[in-house]
Amino acid sequence: MRALFASDPAQAMGRRVPEEESTFRSCYQRDRDRIIHASAFRRLKHKTQVFVEHEGDYYRTRLTHSIEVAQVARTISGALGLNSELTEAVALAHDLGHTPFGHTGEDALHLLMSPYGGFDHNAQAIKIVTSLERHYAEFDGLNLTWDTLEGIAKHNGPVVGDLPYALAEYNAVHDLELHTHASAEAQVAALSDDIAYNNHDLHDGLRAQLFSEEEIAQLPLIGAAYAEVDTRYPDTDPYRRRHEALRRVFGMMVADVIETSRQLLAEADAGSAAGIRRLGYPVIRFSPQMWQDIRAIRNFLFARMYRAPSVMEKRAEVTVVVEELFPLFLENPDLLPRHWAREIEAAAQDRTTLARMVSDYIAGMTDRFAYAEHARLVGGKA
Template sequence: MRASFASDPDGARGRRVPEEESTFRSCFQRDRDRIIHASAFRRLKHKTQVFVEHEGDYFRTRLTHSIEVAQVARTISGALGLNAELTEAVALAHDLGHPPFGHTGEDVLHALMAPYGGFDHNAQAIKIVTSLERHYAAFDGLNLTWDTLEGIAKHNGPVTGDLPHALADYNALHDLELHTHASAEAQVAALSDDIAYNNHDLHDGLRARLFSEDDIADLPLVGPAYAEVDKRYPDTDPYRRRHEALRRVFGMMVADVIETSSAVLEGSGARSAADIRHLGRPVIRFSDQMWADIRAIRAFLFEHMYRAPAVMEMRAEVSQVVRDLFPLFLEDPQLLPRHWARQIAEAAQDQTTLARMVADYIAGMTDRYALGEHARLLGGTTSATISRWSAQ
């Protein structure tokens, strides 16, 4: 049964370009389906989640991560009586704006774009779904509902202060009320992101041998999960032991969000989705103890995975790829693909417009495409580190 504070597709705020409603799908289902069919969504297959020098194809990409986030988000939304389709749409779209090479690529692109308004992956996701996807005859972008756009823009909370230019430009045309919290559905997508990456980064870090089971034995949640598995399945093989333990960690985080958020929602007095937006505080949250445990896991991952020597070596090398490509395209935009010709002509007289177009192009690249373009345009060979990775 859907709660009174859930987002109702019949009461959705509509699309910027009016369209006829579908006979078979709600507006939020259509949003979700358009995101899945978007070119930017397909490109997530070859964008890294955590950039690790690895061998094999088992590590998460932005695509597999987004699917995992959507699965968690649907579970939590269903348990809380929220609109699962809206939650899923926001979850699937939340990483669309990431450039190649994960957060490393974003950091470099933001620094390069500092004179032109910076770069922010959440704002870039809005630009993609409102402008850069160009497949429909009647409009640029995907023409998503206001509710889905709002969730993409502010699933992590209100956006105040100096807005990223991509978000500011669109918000001037279609007010997303950035000063308020997003719907409960979008808030679920945000915490589902935390749950998914904390769990799979532990799994990927173990598989990459950046740390061992002994190293994580004393971590909160993780240690007790392994102890439970060892008690119940004392003779299981190491791979099954790992999977059984980490899926229990996953389950504990999901259960905590459901239990805690149920109590918060019940005590909030909210009776509508609008009430949720104007409470002035989030309603989807972890318990204080769970949040403390998650911070401890994050601290471990930061030290042993995100700052591991192999990862830092890779980060330095791929950072240079982005640093080389950006000025190259800025100085000679004719190097961009032919279908960018109209935008190149429009941007020719304005350096800021041109820089933002170049950033859009680079941000849309997959990791492998960026490496290939770097090799093609600048010659030479990639380092042994990048060559080993790009061959996977």
């Protein structure tokens, strides 16, 4: 049964370009489907989280991560009586704006773009779904509902202060009320992201042998999970043991969000999706103890995985790829895609506009394409 504070497709805030509604799908279903069919969504297959795309077939990519986030988000949303279709749409779109090479690529591009307004992957996701995807005859972008756009823009909370230029430009023509918290559905997508990447980074770090099971068993939640598996399945093989333990950790995080948020929602007594936005605080949360435990796991992963010597070496390598491609395209815009020729010509006298076009192009690259273009245009290994 859907709660009173759930987002109701019949009360959705509409699309920037009005469209006739579908007979068979709600507006949020259509948003989700358009995101799945977007070119930017397909490219997530060859963009990685921590490891570079070619390092192994078993490591998570942005695509598999987004699917895992959507799965967690649907579960939590359903348990809380929220609109699972809106939750899934936001979850699937939340990483569309990421560059090649994960956060390393984003850091490099942000620094290069600092004279031209910087770079932010959440703002880039808004730019993709409102402008850069160009498949429809009547509009640029995907023409998503306000509700989905709001969720993409501020699923991590209100966006205040100096706005990333891509978000500021769109918000000026279509107010997303960036100063408020998003719907409960978008808040679910944000915490589902935390749950998914903590879980799969433990899996991927173990597979990469950056740390051992004995080491992570000293962390909160994880030791108890391994102990339970060892008691219940004393003779299971190591791979199954690992999976059984980590899926229990995963389950504990999900259960904690549901229990904590259920209590917060009851106390808030918002009565509507608009009421959730007006509360001034998030209602989808971990309990204080769970958040403390998750922070301990994050700190471990930061030290032992994200800053591992082998990962740092690869970070330095891929940073050079972005650092050398950006000025090359900026000084030689004829190297940009031919179908951009008209826009490139219009931007010829405005370096900021041209730099932002270069940023869009590089941000849209997959890991493998960025490597290949660097090898072709600059030299070095592909």
